[in-house]
């Protein structure tokens with residue numbers, strides 16, 4: 476059991492009561508100790524998958540284990556091994572953040588002496604709100620309280636469903652820092668997100684899910700390396716009266732009279748050849764910048780292909 480991946484999903488399927496196929500034979504592992512990103516467009520099936528792992532939605536086929544515990548055979552142990560930060564913010568508005576955490580700890584049977592409510596509140600920068608009614612917290616504060624709530628029983632796996640939706644840039648940074656900190660302490664993190672830059676910055680490995688199927692599952696760097704479209708932005712030494720043409724340009728856009736953006740496929744040509752083609756066309760170059768492909772490019776091309 477100790478060698479088991481943090482999460483193992485085998486041929487998992489979900490058909491909702493109305494007949495909607497939300498997960499179609501999904502299989503993948505989340506290795507221990509990683510920050511694992513689950514990406515996909517709206518309605519891809521990410522929340523369904525997470526809710527099955529959390530015991531909130533019943534699967535209709537396949538198998539899943541959490542920290543080595545089969546969710547059918549050992550549901551209690553499986554649930555104890557995972558903390559889930561849900562997408563929707565739901566709290567009893569009349570409890571304070573400290574009470575919310577204490578009640579949650581009580582549900583997990585954690586004795587008072589072993590509870591860490593104040594440490595969790597401090598980690599989420601909520602100490603000065605510990606005694607305020609939850610309904611008076613801002614959206615970002617509520618979300619941080621949800622993270623604290625998910626960590627009350629110190630699970631080895633933390634799952635965050637769209638953790639930074641509606642959270643401003645600074646709080647998003649704080650949340651990322653906390654996620655990294657937990658991960659450094661050994662917590663395996665799974666997050667779903669629409670923000671590709673978030674996944675690219677945080678995740679060791681990324682699975683992309685689309686229409687209930689896994690269409691990619693690779694280390695982040697390998698996934699990003701798949702993007703072949705690069706571009707150069709060139710400032711020319713004089714106004715251009717026409718858009719230059721060359722076979723090695725994939726696409727060329729005149730941004731203004733003296734600025735061109737040229738995309739090319741890095742598996743076919745390099746920036747030097749693109750610039751040489753311009754010079755051969757009699758165009759003088761005074762400045763150049765390049766843009767590297769990112770996860771967004773890969774994501775869009777994979778989803779389009781699928």
Ligand SMILES: Nc1ncnc2c1ncn2[C@@H]1O[C@H](COP(=O)(O)OP(=O)(O)OP(=O)(O)O)[C@@H](O)[C@H]1O
Pocket residue numbers: 491492493495496497515516517518519520521522523524
């Ligand atoms: N309770 C339900 N009953 C019927 N269909 C559902 C139910 N919950 C989700 N679905 C459908 O299942 C599909 C997958 O939904 P899910 O919420 O898992 O996607 P998601 O990837 O999490 O999307 P988002 O990024 O928008 O949260 C969607 O088509 C959705 O409409």
